[in-house]
Amino acid sequence: MAKVTLKVYRGDKEKGEFKTYEVPIEDGMVILDAIHYIQANIDNDIAVRWNCKAAKCGSCSAEVNGKPSLMCKTRLDRFAKDEVITVQPLKTFPLIKDLVTDVSWNYEVNKHITPLTSKDEGEWVIYQEDIERVQEFRKCIECFLCQDVCHVLRDHDKHANFAGPRFLVRTAGLEMHPKDTASRTKYLKEEGGIGYCNITKCCTEVCPEEIHITDNAIIPLKERVVDDFYDPIAKFLKGLFKK
Amino acid sequence: MTQSTVNSSPAHTTKTVRKDNWWLEPASIALGFTLFIIYATFRAFENNYYEINQYLSPFYSPKIILEFWKFSPAILVLWIPAGFRATCYYYRKAYYRSYFMDPPACGVGHGGGSSYCGETTFPFVLQNLHRYFFYMAALVVLWLWKDAFDSLFFQGQFTFSILSLVMFVNVVLLSNYTFGCHAYRHLVGGKLDCFSCTKASQTKHKVWQFVSKLNEHHMFWAWMSLFSVAFTDFYIRQVASGAYSPMRIF
The missing domain is CATH 1.10.1060.10 (Alpha-helical ferredoxin)
Structure with missing residues (x-):
């Protein structure tokens, strides 16, 4: 099965690092699906805010490869096959943990x-x-x-x-x-x-x-x-x- | 307003993690502007080859000859379109990104600093004068329409040349740029809260809709008219210097 490599920020505003994860790809998968996979199978304590998964609630905002995006609207097939995708929290607001900021x-x-x-x-x-x-x-x-x-x-x-x-x-x-x-x-x-x-x-x-x-x-x-x-x-x- | 601090966590230690060619757009725009500014400055000060027979360069139109003015007449005119473009909302975006790098591209850090004042203080507060430049630029464009029609007549005889066609294309592009301006869009109807309330506001709504259509492509008209005005001037310069012919069709 094809895999995607994600570099996700793990930590709070004082201390943290980018951790690399390999996630199996399925058709139609979005960044939020990959984060959920990590949460369910690799690191259960990764913090992510989400709700509708339909680009209507505005909860899952993050920065994907440096571009502010909704994780639920950013499809994995948009990226090149071997591309390492960086996922960061929003920069403009104080960080709480991992991908969650205080808005x-x-x-x-x-x-x-x-x-x-x-x-x-x-x-x-x-x-x-x-x-x-x-x-x-x-x-x-x-x-x-x-x-x-x-x-x-x-x-x-x-x-x-x-x-x-x-x-x-x-x-x-x-x-x-x-x-x-x-x-x-x-x-x-x-x-x-x-x-x-x-x-x-x-x-x-x-x-x-x-x-x-x-x-x-x-x-x-x-x-x-x-x-x-x-x-x-x-x-x-x-x-x-x-x- | 409540104070907040930008996320200065280890999550954002570099200026950007963008992997696309984000620098390409500001670099191309800076190159395009610089070339135009060099050419326009050269032509404004050249003070020669701007008129031949019924053809007048848009850089020198309307031609203002004053006895006491010993410099190029272009200087008396060019400050109007220059001011209009410098305060234009599209060009502001373009040069703030390309020349001032504030920001160079979306999500790309530029050092920042809390001394930033945006358009709240001198000199950038003068951007608010855009509508006054619009009024004057609109008159210049109307004059260029007159020049384009004048180019169709030589010694009382109707004539048509490729150069006249170029002048017409240029003035159409300039009109679409000028009358698609954000300030005009506001003045013509955008400032209203109710479009249906009176007969006058209903008419203004129709004009506003038309201007909005032009405004959607303001960037396109801005660049096309910039190229066309330089090309028209260049063509007239070459004809006036004897290098090219106006290519008369009939």
Whole structure:
């Protein structure tokens, strides 16, 4: 039976090493299957977070050959036959053990975003063309791969200043909602730190839901911030028409 | 916002474990940009061979002749498309990756450092002026359409040449790039929260949809128009210097 070689990180944030495993390959196997094989047959104590195995819960995020990926969506037949596959935990979040990181920082960031605010208390009738943009953002499964790959968090450690792509997507979904009346541009400019994003599009590249994070969420939000803070003509016109 | 620390465990001791040729894309882009910048700078300062008969180089259009200006007239114009492209959302991605290596590729470390300010401080905060460059670049593109139509007439007679065709292809590519811009997409309708609310917003929605289609391929239009504008200028230079003919068809 053909085998695949995996180099998997084993350890915590203080001490650890890459351990090499050989796993027999079956048709349609994904990285998560291989990790489960290791857990069941070789090292029972390997820590891995997973749930649906259908790329919908966003639990099994890791870095496969250096690329942030869902382990349940990364097929083994994507790799060359003799390739040694490296599996690491996410870099952007504190490591707990093996492939499991503490992503709770994200939930704290989420609490700072003004939720949907509407003055319309009656029955909502919303046309498709008004909600289409928001529906794309609602596909997010919160796997936090975009947060992991974002160099502002990953390399510059700007967790205190920047909300990250996931929460810019969430904010975009609220800002563009036809029934929402709140403005979040001040939050985006200050606490959300949208100016830290230099739109290098890695978040879009790794999104398993193929959300156009940069083009459809971040850049439109940047333009809304420009409207309110950097474009005196737009601001003047906005004030004029409001009156 | 809650402070957190990047995972600095022994799990990530190297800048990357990526095995693909991740360096190829930023290296190719850096090469492409550098060649274009060298050529455009040479042509801007050459101040010669930019016009012959009804043909005018896009680097020198609109031609502005001022008595007190002793340098190349291209300098009076080129800052507009240069500023438009420098602040363009696609080009920003490209040069932040290729020139600044911040980051060079996804998941590839670059040393980092907490002094990073992104686009929050000078000079990169000026990227927020993109829409103003768009307004001016749109006028330049409209002028290039005029140049393309002017190239069809010589001494009052209709004529058609391969060079005119090149000028038309160039201005189509430039239009698709300019009017597929993210800032324009926002201004034309993206800023609305409700597309169905009024007659005006319904019309804006249609325009926004069209601009969004162009915007999906913004990178493609950015590169194609960069090549075409350089090629058009090169062709006109060669014709003006007598090396090539405009290849008149009728």
